[in-house]
Structure formats: structure tokens, C-alpha cells
Amino acid sequence: MSDNEPENEEIRSDGAGIVAPDDETPTWSERKARKTGLSRLTYEYFERARREDQDLRTESDYVERDVLAFPTWPHETVRNLSIASFFVGMILFLSATMPPHIGNPANPSTTPAVILPDWYLYWSFGLLKLGPLNPEIAILGDQMLMADRTYGVLANGVVVGFIAIVPFLNKGSARRPVEQPFWSAVGVFGVVFALTISLLAIKNLMPMNVDLLFDLTFLLPFVFGTITYAVLKTMREGYMYNLNRRYYRLRPPR
Amino acid sequence: MSLERKDDYDHKAWMKKKDLTPVEATFLTTLIWLDKRLRIVDYLELLETLYYRVNLQMPKSHTEQYNLDNKFWYWYPLYTLGLFSTLAYVVAAISGALLGFYYSPATTGDPTTAYNSIEFIMRDLQFGFMLRSVHRWAAQVMVAAVFLHMLRVYFTGSYKEPRELNWLLGIVLISLTMVFGYTGYLLPWDQLAFWAGQIGVEMALSVPLAGEWVAQLLFGGFSLGQSTLQRMYIIHVFLLPFVVTTLIAIHIGIVWVQGIAEPH
Numbered sequence: 001m002s003d004n005e006p007e008n009e010e011i012r013s014d015g016a017g018i019v020a021p022d023d024e025t026p027t028w029s030e031r032k033a034r035k036t037g038l039s040r041l042t043y044e045y046f047e048r049a050r051r052e053d054q055d056l057r058t059e060s061d062y063v064e065r066d067v068l069a070f071p072t073w074p075h076e077t078v079r080n081l082s083i084a085s086f087f088v089g090m091i092l093f094l095s096a097t098m099p100p101h102i103g104n105p106a107n108p109s110t111t112p113a114v115i116l117p118d119w120y121l122y123w124s125f126g127l128l129k130l131g132p133l134n135p136e137i138a139i140l141g142d143q144m145l146m147a148d149r150t151y152g153v154l155a156n157g158v159v160v161g162f163i164a165i166v167p168f169l170n171k172g173s174a175r176r177p178v179e180q181p182f183w184s185a186v187g188v189f190g191v192v193f194a195l196t197i198s199l200l201a202i203k204n205l206m207p208m209n210v211d212l213l214f215d216l217t218f219l220l221p222f223v224f225g226t227i228t229y230a231v232l233k234t235m236r237e238g239y240m241y242n243l244n245r246r247y248y249r250l251r252p253p254r
Numbered sequence: 255m256s257l258e259r260k261d262d263y264d265h266k267a268w269m270k271k272k273d274l275t276p277v278e279a280t281f282l283t284t285l286i287w288l289d290k291r292l293r294i295v296d297y298l299e300l301l302e303t304l305y306y307r308v309n310l311q312m313p314k315s316h317t318e319q320y321n322l323d324n325k326f327w328y329w330y331p332l333y334t335l336g337l338f339s340t341l342a343y344v345v346a347a348i349s350g351a352l353l354g355f356y357y358s359p360a361t362t363g364d365p366t367t368a369y370n371s372i373e374f375i376m377r378d379l380q381f382g383f384m385l386r387s388v389h390r391w392a393a394q395v396m397v398a399a400v401f402l403h404m405l406r407v408y409f410t411g412s413y414k415e416p417r418e419l420n421w422l423l424g425i426v427l428i429s430l431t432m433v434f435g436y437t438g439y440l441l442p443w444d445q446l447a448f449w450a451g452q453i454g455v456e457m458a459l460s461v462p463l464a465g466e467w468v469a470q471l472l473f474g475g476f477s478l479g480q481s482t483l484q485r486m487y488i489i490h491v492f493l494l495p496f497v498v499t500t501l502i503a504i505h506i507g508i509v510w511v512q513g514i515a516e517p518h
Binding site: 088124128173 | 265268274277278281282285286289295298299302306334337338341342345361364365366369372373376383384386387388390391392394395397398401405408409410411412413414415417418421422425429432435436439442443444445446447448449450452453456457460461462478515
């Protein structure tokens with residue numbers, strides 16, 4: 001930036017240099033025209049203060065967009081507000097009807113029979129109980145490569161890591177479950193596994209054989225995943241058939 | 255000819271000519287005074303231009319944009335789970351700030367001060383029982399909503415191409431939500447909290463290589479005590495609120511910029 005810039009480049013004082021003007025942004029005077037009272041006065045002053053170039057304003061090619069839109073006010077706002085108050089009301093209703101209670105004070109010398117985190121951490125807690133799956137390496141003389149607990153903690157990382165790389169594994173434009181049976185099956189597998197591993201976490205509260213529970217924990221996700229895959233695959237045949245039929249109706253094959 | 259320097263634009267003369275009411279005259283004088291010093295006009299125009307840009311850029315809600323009103327409303331509850339979790343977060347923040355006035359994270363005494371303050375909140379504090387209940391339920395609802403939100407995004411394939419980063423950010427957010435829940439779970443310092451904390455320390459110690467360091471950092475030692483509670487408290491009320499609020503803002507900002515994944 002030098003002091004001797006070309007003189008023909010006018011110093012623009014209309015504020016249009018801040019953001020590039022385009023045909024969608026209303027001009028200064030158009031904004032002014034919408035105001036009354038003090039804000040109107042404000043605009044009048046600003047206009048003067050900026051030595052507004054009236055010609056530029058009147059020559060502006062801004063056109064009011066003529067789109068049939070869903071108005072933000074009141075329609076969208078009222079919709080959002082009603083949903084928001086419904087949700088908050090739901091939280092208040094829950095807390096009024098089912099308030100939490102507090103247990104005995106902490107006592108490091110007595111371990112309670114049941115130790116549990118909140119329900120949403122059951123899956124993580126359940127992963128700590130995967131000891132039986134911890135591989136024993138024969139070369140190391142049937143020693144485990146890592147402690148059961150380390151194994152469980154690492155399992156957390158594996159689960160989260162897998163979820164994280166899903167977008168990089170599953171590419172393409174398919175969106176609906178029908179369009180991607182395999183990945184939907186993976187999803188169902190994940191949900192069912194989250195449920196069963198949570199149940200495994202509370203195995204001492206479950207009224208069933210622990211070994212059976214352990215087996216079901218890993219069996220059920222596969223069962224549900226397979227069923228999902230089969231169902232969606234079958235549905236996709238029909239889905240594709242309908243798509244094709246419509247396509248051929250539009251352009252009949254020669 | 256007067257020696258007094260005159261503006262090209264003589265605002266005083268202009269004001270006289272306008273025949274203003276006292277209110278208007280005062281307002282205008284103040285405005286001119288401030289604007290000469292602070293150039294309010296620049297900032298105002300910037301804001302206004304933003305306002306118009308935003309409103310012109312998204313004239314239609316996404317349902318109209320894709321003409322989905324008839325088929326989409328059935329699924330609307332699934333598409334509003336993000337809003338729901340944000341709302342629950344706000345409710346939890348407000349009730350948590352109120353609870354913070356009465357809670358003190360100290361393990362002194364028997365039962366501990368922390369436990370006593372919870373008891374005080376539940377028994378003696380006007381509306382305290384409800385307050386704690388609201389905070390807890392807001393947290394539970396938030397976790398549930400975030401989880402369902404993730405499922406919705408997964409099963410509608412909304413994490414695909416331009417949105418991978420937001421998916422990753424979402425995973426960070428759901429993890430931090432759980433950390434939020436965990437640290438909050440420990441604060442009452444009752445039996446459940448203590449032994450959940452014990453498991454936490456053991457898990458931290460089980461992390462290969464960095465285990466002891468992690469346990470020191472998060473729990474302030476290898477056995478539970480004052481420093482554990484203190485750290486949980488600071489993580490819960492100071493660290494996480496800033497981090498999670500910022501990340502939520504970025505998360506929603508990215509959704510805004512990229513647009514909502516075309517619903518089917």
C-alpha cells in the first residue's frame with residue numbers, strides 16, 4: 001500500500017468494500033426505506049456521513065427474490081419453539097416423576113455387591129469382561145499377551161476407532177438402508193452388540209446362566225445382522241425393479 | 255466568511271432543518287458523537303449485510319427445498335434429535351450452574367462434605383430435589399438423544415462424502431458427553447460414585463504405556479481421594495463445558511455450512 005495510488009480509483013465511502021456487493025444484498029437506501037422512527041434517522045445520518053452515491057444506489061441491480069418460501073417468522077419459529085418446549089417439558093416431566101436418590105456415603109473399606117456406572121457406559125464396562133476372548137499365545141508358553149483388563153480397555157479403542165473410520169470405508173452415493181444392505185447390517189450388528197454387551201456388563205443382575213449370556217452376547221448381533229442383510233437384500237431387488245420399471249416406462253428399450 | 259472549519263456535511267445544520275423531537279435530537283447527537291469516534295456505521299453495516307446474506311441464502315427450510323413436506327414429516331422426530339440433545343445440554347447447563355452454588359467438592363468429614371452438600375440440596379434446599387432431578391434427567395436424555403442422533407446419521411448415510419469430518423467431530427462429542435456423565439456421576443461421592451471411580455482408575459492404569467500418567471492426570475493418583483474428586487469437579491464444571499460448547503458450536507456450524515444431508 002503506497003501513498004501515491006492512482007487517483008482515478010475513487011475512495012469508496014459507501015461501505016460496499018467491506019463485502020463484495022452482489023445482486024442479493026439490498027442496497028443501503030433500500031434498507032433505509034424499510035425503517036421508521038429512530039432507526040430511520042440513524043440510516044439517514046449514516047447515509048449522509050458516508051456521502052452516499054445515490055446514483056450507484058438507484059442503479060443497483062438488486063431484485064427482491066420472488067421465491068415461495070416457508071417463512072422463518074412465524075412458521076418455522078413457532079414450529080421450533082413448540083418442539084423445544086415439548087422436549088424441555090418432557091425432561092421436566094421425567095425429573096418430576098422419577099427423581100434420583102442418593103446411596104450410602106462412600107466407604108473405601110466395604111466393596112458393594114453391585115458396582116455399576118451409568119447405563120450409557122455399560123457397553124464400555126461390558127468390554128472389560130471379555131477376558132475369555134483374550135488370546136493365549138502358545139509361543140509365550142500359554143501366557144497372555146496382555147492382562148484381561150488391558151485387553152478390555154483396548155477393546156474400547158477398537159470399537160470407537162471402527163465407528164470413526166466408517167465414512168472412509170463406506171463411500172458412494174447410497175443413502176437409504178435399502179441401497180446398502182451390508183452397511184445397514186453392520187449398523188444393526190453394532191446396535192444389537194451395544195445392547196448385548198451392556199447386558200453382559202450387568203451379568204450378576206441377569207436372571208440367566210452367565211455362560212449362555214456370554215455366548216448370546218456375540219451370537220445375537222450376528223443373527224440380527226444376517227437377518228437385516230437378508231431382508232434388505234430382498235427388498236433391494238424389488239426396489240431396483242421398481243426403479244428400473246419406472247426408467248423403462250420413461251424410455252422403453254428398443 | 256467564517257474561519258470556523260466546516261464539514262462538507264454540516265450535520266448540525268441538517269439536524270436543525272429536520273425539526274426533530276427532543277428524543278430524536280438527543281439520540282442523533284449521541285449517535286453522531288459515538289460514530290465520529292467509533293465508526294459504528296461500519297460494524298452495523300457488516301452485521302446487516304450478514305443478516306441479509308443469511309436470510310437470502312436459506313429462504314427455504316430443507317423440507318421445502320427438496321419438496322419433502324408430505325413424505326418427510328413422518329421421520330421428523332429422527333431429524334430433530336440433534337436439536338433435542340442441544341436443548342438437553344442447555345437445560346443441564348442451567349440446572350448445573352444452579353447446583354454449583356450449593357455443591358462443594360471436598361472429601362473431608364464423615365460423611366464427606368461433598369455427600370453432605372448433595373444431601374443438603376436434596377433435603378433442605380428449596381426446590382433442590384427437583385433441581386438435582388432436572389440436572390440428572392437432562393444428562394440422561396442428552397446421552398440418549400446423542401446416541402439416537404448418531405444412529406439416525408448412520409442409517410441414513412448422512413456421514414458420507416462431504417461430512418466425514420463432522421462425523422469424526424460427532425464421535426469426539428459423544429465421547430465427551432460420556433466423560434461429562436462419568437465425571438458428574440462421581441461428584442456425589444456415594445458408594446456407587448466411589449466404586450465407579452475405582453473402576454475408572456483401574457481402567458486408566460490398564461492403558462498400555464501411558465497408564466500411570468493417565469491415572470495421575472485424570473484421577474490425581476492411583477487411589478481415590480480429595481484430589482480425585484477435585485479433578486472430577488474441575489473437569490465437569492470448568493474444562494468440559496468450554497470444550498464441549500465450542501465443539502457443539504463448530505458441529506452445528508459445519509451442518510449449517512454444508513447443509514442438512516438430503517433426507518429421503
